[in-house]
Amino acid sequence: MSELRGKATVRPRHRHHRRRTALTVGIPLALTAAVTTTYGTGLGVFGEGAGQTASAATTAATGTATTTATAAAAPAWAADTADGFASVSALGQNGTYGGRDGRTVTVKTLADLEKYATAEEPYVIVVAAAITMNPVGKEIKVRSDKTIVGRGTSGQIVGGGFFLGTGVHNVIIRNLTIRDSYQGVWNDKDHDFDAVQMDGAHHVWIDHNDLRHMADGLIDVRKDSTNVTVSWNRFSDNNKTFGIGWTENLVTDITIHHNWFRETEQRNPSTDNAAHAHLYNNFLQDDPGTTIKSSYGNYSRGNTKMVLENSYFQGMNNPVTKDSTAAIVQRGNTFSGTSGRNESGGTAFDPRSFYGYTPDRTADVPALLTAGTGPRTTIGTAIGTATAASTRAAAATLTVAKDGSGQYTTVQAAVDAVPANNPSRVVISVKPGTYRETVKVPANKPHVTIQGAGASRKDTVIVFNNAAGTAKPGGGTYGTSGSATVAVEADDFQARNLTVSNDFDEARNQGLSGHQAVALRTAADQVLLDGIIVDGDQDTLLLDTAAKDRLGRVYVTNSYVSGNVDFVFGRATAVIDQSVITLKKRWDGTSAGYITAPSTAADRKGILINRSVVNGDVSAGSFFLGRNWHAGGDATLRPQTTVRNSTLSAAVRSTPWSDMGGFSWKNDRFAEYRNTGPGSGAASGDRPQLTDAQATGQEVADWLGTWNPTA
Numbered sequence: 001m002s003e004l005r006g007k008a009t010v011r012p013r014h015r016h017h018r019r020r021t022a023l024t025v026g027i028p029l030a031l032t033a034a035v036t037t038t039y040g041t042g043l044g045v046f047g048e049g050a051g052q053t054a055s056a057a058t059t060a061a062t063g064t065a066t067t068t069a070t071a072a073a074a075p076a077w078a079a080d081t082a083d084g085f086a087s088v089s090a091l092g093q094n095g096t097y098g099g100r101d102g103r104t105v106t107v108k109t110l111a112d113l114e115k116y117a118t119a120e121e122p123y124v125i126v127v128a129a130a131i132t133m134n135p136v137g138k139e140i141k142v143r144s145d146k147t148i149v150g151r152g153t154s155g156q157i158v159g160g161g162f163f164l165g166t167g168v169h170n171v172i173i174r175n176l177t178i179r180d181s182y183q184g185v186w187n188d189k190d191h192d193f194d195a196v197q198m199d200g201a202h203h204v205w206i207d208h209n210d211l212r213h214m215a216d217g218l219i220d221v222r223k224d225s226t227n228v229t230v231s232w233n234r235f236s237d238n239n240k241t242f243g244i245g246w247t248e249n250l251v252t253d254i255t256i257h258h259n260w261f262r263e264t265e266q267r268n269p270s271t272d273n274a275a276h277a278h279l280y281n282n283f284l285q286d287d288p289g290t291t292i293k294s295s296y297g298n299y300s301r302g303n304t305k306m307v308l309e310n311s312y313f314q315g316m317n318n319p320v321t322k323d324s325t326a327a328i329v330q331r332g333n334t335f336s337g338t339s340g341r342n343e344s345g346g347t348a349f350d351p352r353s354f355y356g357y358t359p360d361r362t363a364d365v366p367a368l369l370t371a372g373t374g375p376r377t378t379i380g381t382a383i384g385t386a387t388a389a390s391t392r393a394a395a396a397t398l399t400v401a402k403d404g405s406g407q408y409t410t411v412q413a414a415v416d417a418v419p420a421n422n423p424s425r426v427v428i429s430v431k432p433g434t435y436r437e438t439v440k441v442p443a444n445k446p447h448v449t450i451q452g453a454g455a456s457r458k459d460t461v462i463v464f465n466n467a468a469g470t471a472k473p474g475g476g477t478y479g480t481s482g483s484a485t486v487a488v489e490a491d492d493f494q495a496r497n498l499t500v501s502n503d504f505d506e507a508r509n510q511g512l513s514g515h516q517a518v519a520l521r522t523a524a525d526q527v528l529l530d531g532i533i534v535d536g537d538q539d540t541l542l543l544d545t546a547a548k549d550r551l552g553r554v555y556v557t558n559s560y561v562s563g564n565v566d567f568v569f570g571r572a573t574a575v576i577d578q579s580v581i582t583l584k585k586r587w588d589g590t591s592a593g594y595i596t597a598p599s600t601a602a603d604r605k606g607i608l609i610n611r612s613v614v615n616g617d618v619s620a621g622s623f624f625l626g627r628n629w630h631a632g633g634d635a636t637l638r639p640q641t642t643v644r645n646s647t648l649s650a651a652v653r654s655t656p657w658s659d660m661g662g663f664s665w666k667n668d669r670f671a672e673y674r675n676t677g678p679g680s681g682a683a684s685g686d687r688p689q690l691t692d693a694q695a696t697g698q699e700v701a702d703w704l705g706t707w708n709p710t711a
Contacts, residue, residue, distance in 0.1 A: 078104065078124045078147060082172070082205035084255025084278065086229035088354055091169070096203040096227070098147030098172030099124045106151070110134060117142045117162070126151050127176060133160025137181050137193035137215065144168050150175040152377045152708055153700050160193065161214070166200030166223070175375045177210040178218075186239050191215035198225040206230045210374040213237045217267070221254060222246040226275075229255045234374040237292070239265045245272025250303055253354070257281050260369040262676065266295040268316075273302035278351045279311060280359050283369040286315040287676055293317065296341070300326040305348040312365040313338050320344065334362045370613045370647045371578045377557060377700060377709055396424070399453075401431040411439045411450065411462060418445045427451055430498065432459035438466070443489040443524070443546065450486075452498035457533050460498040462486055467504045468539075469514025477514060480539055484521035489546065491525045499533040506537060506587035518542045522572065527554040528709040537584060538565040543572035548601065555700075555709045562616070566597035569629060571637075573605040575703045576612055583616030583623050583651050591619035591651070594658065596626035598639040605703045606640025606669065614679065615649045625656040628668040633661065640669035642698050644690070652679030655686040673698070 081087060082096035089095060102122030107113045108129035116123045122145035138160040142148070148162070149155065149172070156177040164171055173196060181193035193215035196206060200223045211218040211233060218235050221228055221244045235241050241264040244254060252274040261268045261284045268284055271277045279298060286294040296318040300306040303325050310332040313319040318340035322328045327346025335342060351357065360368060398414045399406035406429075408414040414428045425447040432454035439462060441448050452460030466483040481487075486500045504517035516539040520529075523544040534541050540563035545552030552572040561568060562582035568574075585591050595614070600606035607626075614625075625648075628639040656672075656679075657665045672680070673690040683689035690698060 075104065075124070075126075077149075080172075082203075082207075082229045083357065084229035084231070084257065084355060085227050085253040085276070086203055086205045086255065088227055088253070090227055090253075091202050093169050093203045093227070096170055096172065096205045096229070098122075098170060098205070099145050100147065102145065107131075113148075114140050117146060117148060119143060122146065124149070127155035127157070129154060130156035130158055132158045133181075136160065136183075137191055139163035139194065139197060141165060142168060142171055145170045147172040147174065148176070149173075150177070150375050153177070153375045155375070157195075161195040161197070163194075164196070164198045164201035164204060164225075168198075168201040169203045171201070171203070172205045172207070173209065174205070174207045175209065177212075177375060179210070179212050179214070181215045182213045183215045185215075188215045188239075194218070194220050196220070197222065198228070199223045201225045201228075203227045204229075206233060208232045208374060208376055210234045211236075211238075216240055217243050218264075219243075219269075220246075221252065224249055224251040226252045226254070228252070229257075230259060231255075232258045232369075232373050233260075235259060235261045235268075236263045238263075241265070241267045242269035243267045243272075244269055244274055244277070245302065245304075247273055249273065250275045252277075254278070255351075255355075257357075258360075258369060258373065259283070260373045261285065261297075263287075263290060263292045264294070265292055267299070268294070268297045270296075270299040270301060271304045271306060274304045274306070276349050276351075276354070277304055277306040279306065280309045280357070281362075281365055281369075282311045283365050284311070284313045284316050284319065285366075286317065287678075288315060290676075296321050298328075300328045302326060305346070307348045307351055308333065308344075310359040310362045310365070312336070312362055314366070318342075322346075332359070332362050334365075367580050367613055367615065371580050371611070372558065374578070374611060377555065377577060377704075397427045397429055399429050399431065400435075402433040402435065403431075406431060410437050411435055412437055415439060415441055415445065415448065418448060420444045422447060425449060425492075429453045430460045430462075434461045434463060436463055438464050438485055438487075440487045441490045441493060443491075446490045446492045448490060448492075449494040449496065450498065451494075451496040454497070457497050457499055457531055461501060462498065463501040463503055465502060465504045466517065467502075467509065467512060467514055468516040469509075469512040470504075480514075480516040480518060481521055481523075481542060481544070483516060483539075484518040484542065486520050488520070488522045488524055488527060491527075493522070493524055493526075494528045494530065495520075495532050497531050499535060501533075502536040502540070504537070522554055523552065525550070525552050526707050526709075527552075529554065529556045529559055530709075531558045533560045533562075535560075535562050536567065537563055537587070538567065539563070539569060540567035541569070543568065543570040543574040543607070545571055551604070553704055553707055555704060555707075557709075564593040566594050566627070566629070568595055568607060569597035569599070571599045571601060571604070571631070572607075573600075573703055575608045575610060575700050577608075577610045577700060579612045581609070581612060581614045583614065583618045583649075585618055591622035593618075593622070594624045594627050596641045597629040597660065598626065598641050599629040599631040599634075599637055600640045600669070602636060602638040604640075607642070608698065608700065608703050609641070609643045609646055610700055611644075612646045613649075614646065614652060614677075616651060618651045620650040621653050623651045624653055624658045625672075626665075626670060627658040627660040628663050628665045628670070630661055630663045635663070638668050639665075642669075642671050642673070642690070643675060644673035644695065644698065646675050647677040648675050648679030650678040654681055656681075657686070671698075 086096040099122040104124040128151040178195040300322040329348040330344040464485040502517040502519040519536040521542040554574040598606040626641040
């Protein structure tokens with residue numbers, strides 16, 4: 001890639017408050033806090049090894065349900081159990097584990113979903129399609145001992161939801177998008193169409209869902225429902241979002257942690273007469289200039305006892321309120337640009353007397369949750385063939401340790417030890433340390449995983465400092481692609497829990513021609529980068545294909561990518577999902593750059609940035625989202641970048657796309673969809689936005705096709 005040449009230049013809402021007097025609504029102040037980026041141990045993934053073990057079953061082409069041969073063949077995540085109050089033994093139930101003791105079924109139709117969800121026996125129900133409720137507003141009456149989970153991001157419930165009645169228990173609802181029962185009336189009192197409603201249920205875990213645009217509540221926990229945990233969900237585009245109570249009794253025990261509330265008006269949540277309500281590490285966001293205004297945030301009503309800690313409130317009106325009879329104990333919360341009531345008082349309880357937990361730092365919450373909430377692609381994805389099953393079962397592990405305690409002292413030595421044309425997965429486990437070397441995984445060594453063995457992705461670092469203009473030992477220079485610290489040319493490659501970096505020092509090498517310095521280059525198909533850091537300056541992450549006519553799909557999730565010039569580039573069909581993109585200043589301290597530089601073939605998908613965060617300590621209005629790279633001056637290319645459902649910092653320019661090499665970006669494929677944050681903007685000739693209909697064809701599944709990335 002070429003060097004950067006200088007700096008780049010209300011709809012009305014009607015509020016309804018139940019039983020008590022209305023709150024005073026303030027005016028939102030300007031947002032003042034930038035999102036903090038921290039390279040933590042995870043962004044809300046389902047835990048180490050959170051993929052699946054092989055299932056003996058495949059999904060029939062007809063879309064009807066298929067089952068595993070035995071409960072023992074269920075996917076690994078089906079054994080996951082809840083945390084928080086849902087994990088506490090009570091009412092004859094030993095924690096919440098859903099349908100793990102039953103068969104696993106895959107459903108794609110409303111009839112099959114209802115058949116298994118309402119059955120007496122336990123089931124793990126994998127939803128593998130968008131299922132439309134008929135009639136609209138239908139709520140399936142779920143029975144006890146069920147896990148209902150989306151396969152990747154394909155599991156959607158449209159126009160309705162689930163109902164858990166009196167005595168229903170041990171239910172997990174996970175990794176689903178539940179949306180769009182809205183009937184056109186904002187303060188709708190006629191349509192009780194919820195995403196999830198509980199009336200007297202207990203031991204329920206609602207985790208990693210996207211809940212939005214319903215006629216009534218996204219979640220209603222009612223009528224003495226208890227032992228409930230709500231975690232890592234995304235709530236948006238709704239009025240009466242999350243209500244708890246509808247009772248005069250003090251029974252409900254509920255944990256609400258790591259949830260993102262955005263563009264929601266009230267009940268965020270409203271908690272009425274809860275015996276114990278523990279809220280921590282939630283992110284409540286109300287951006288200025290949007291049509292949905294927050295009425296209030298966390299509300300402790302009646303005789304509720306609430307502990308509220310390490311949560312982040314941005315721009316919210318009345319962020320924390322309480323009745324005179326209720327209690328709120330606050331600690332460690334951050335309030336940025338909020339207005340109105342912010343209250344605490346009374347005595348509550350110690351959550352650790354019920355269960356253990358470790359809150360994340362409050363400053364990390366916005367980046368952590370905007371990238372980590374909602375459905376994950378790497379859960380609920382069935383491995384459908386016996387071949388895949390045998391491949392996973394045969395996986396071998398090679399260990400690397402600088403101190404000699406492993407089988408190899410360098411990563412490249414372990415790669416070299418992988419047999420040519422290996423038929424099954426080989427995991428290269430790299431112990432913590434800094435490995436200053438270059439690594440190449442050649443095309444004849446597929447099914448390789450390089451995985452850091454430390455507690456954090458920062459613990460294991462592979463780093464080198466070649467640049468395009470760096471002299472090679474045998475003569476000549478490396479060139480851009482040859483400068484990569486890690487180069488992947490083998491299909492079905494995975495990298496996990498580590499850092500890949502290029503620390504070429506531009507300031508000290510101004511006389512060198514060619515400052516492009518790649519940290520990670522992929523030129524293969526089915527590449528999964530999960531939970532990693534890719535760090536550099538110019539041309540950090542090269543996502544390529546093995547040849548112009550070859551498909552190269554890359555899925556980046558739960559990761560951090562940083563740089564300044566064209567630092568995500570290439571001709572691959574690539575998705576960056578639920579990750580953090582950090583903008584960096586140039587070597588001389590100036591702020592100017594481009595995030596993406598796709599060189600996509602006309603018949604391929606390019607780069608998709610989805611449900612991610614763009615931030616960084618750079619000047620406002622200094623970075624483009626991308627420019628069109630016609631590699632080699634090839635006029636037949638149609639470069640593509642789509643940025644959707646992401647949070648953009650003020651660093652993003654109001655005209656976010658740029659020409660390159662004499663080609664107009666307007667003749668190529670660049671668009672946004674439903675982005676938020678100070679760097680987002682309305683549709684214009686210089687800022688194309690997808691319509692809702694167009695956006696349905698630009699989802700993660702459209703990029704990845706038949707490939708479902710798994711652990």
